[in-house]
Amino acid sequence: MNKVKREEIFHRLRDANPNPTTELVYASTFELLIAVILSAQSTDKGVNKATANLFPAAHTPEAIVALGEEGLKDYIKTIGLFNSKAKNIIATCRMLIDKHGSAVPQDRAALEALPGVGRKTANVVLNTAFHQPTMAVDTHIFRVANRTGIAPGKNVLEVEKGLLKNIPKEYLLDAHHWLILHGRYTCVARTPKCKHCIIADLCDFKEKTV
Numbered sequence: 001m002n003k004v005k006r007e008e009i010f011h012r013l014r015d016a017n018p019n020p021t022t023e024l025v026y027a028s029t030f031e032l033l034i035a036v037i038l039s040a041q042s043t044d045k046g047v048n049k050a051t052a053n054l055f056p057a058a059h060t061p062e063a064i065v066a067l068g069e070e071g072l073k074d075y076i077k078t079i080g081l082f083n084s085k086a087k088n089i090i091a092t093c094r095m096l097i098d099k100h101g102s103a104v105p106q107d108r109a110a111l112e113a114l115p116g117v118g119r120k121t122a123n124v125v126l127n128t129a130f131h132q133p134t135m136a137v138d139t140h141i142f143r144v145a146n147r148t149g150i151a152p153g154k155n156v157l158e159v160e161k162g163l164l165k166n167i168p169k170e171y172l173l174d175a176h177h178w179l180i181l182h183g184r185y186t187c188v189a190r191t192p193k194c195k196h197c198i199i200a201d202l203c204d205f206k207e208k209t210v
């Protein structure tokens with residue numbers, strides 16, 4: 001795919017949704033971090049349902065530590081992998097209190113040192129909360145990048161690097177959200193909705209649905 005096509009793809013995605021954001025519901029950077037940790041291999045909808053009860057009860061590292069692991073589990077037991085997520089979240093909250101003055105750190109290394117926070121979670125927080133042009137490649141972005149030809153790659157890191165290199169600078173900050181939403185609602189896994197796709201004429205996918 002050439003530069004002109006890539007430029008036009010993001011131009012159209014931006015026109016259709018000028019202010020994209022995450023579908024996770026949060027009121028602070030700390031809540032965002034917790035919601036993103038909870039969202040691993042779970043839907044945003046399921047996470048929002050749980051945090052709608054959790055955050056009014058505990059929305060600071062201290063308050064979550066005070067809940068304790070078992071107390072936290074009561075709020076998140078509808079979410080997949082809730083046992084390990086509860087353990088990680090309590091440990092992360094302790095580390096935030098001990099090492100970061102109860103604030104969420106703004107740099108990748110410090111974020112990735114938190115239990116339950118990998119590269120993808122760090123990328124989401126850096127992008128959504130701290131407005132850094134990072135690219136958190138999830139299953140949707142991986143699929144869209146490969147199908148369209150925007151940044152083909154065999155693994156997540158290859159796609160992440162390709163996207164950072166290929167996406168025109170002016171679109172980089174929001175590209176992560178546009179690609180996720182496109183993959184979640186239009187370029188869906190099983191049968192992509194090519195007929196209703198606003199970038200169909202620019203997409204390189206050979207098996208487009210008609």
Ligand code: SF4
Pocket residue numbers: 147148186187188192193194197198199200201203204205208209
């Ligand atoms: S044309 Fe089809 S395969 Fe290409 S981006 Fe659109 S929905 Fe996905």
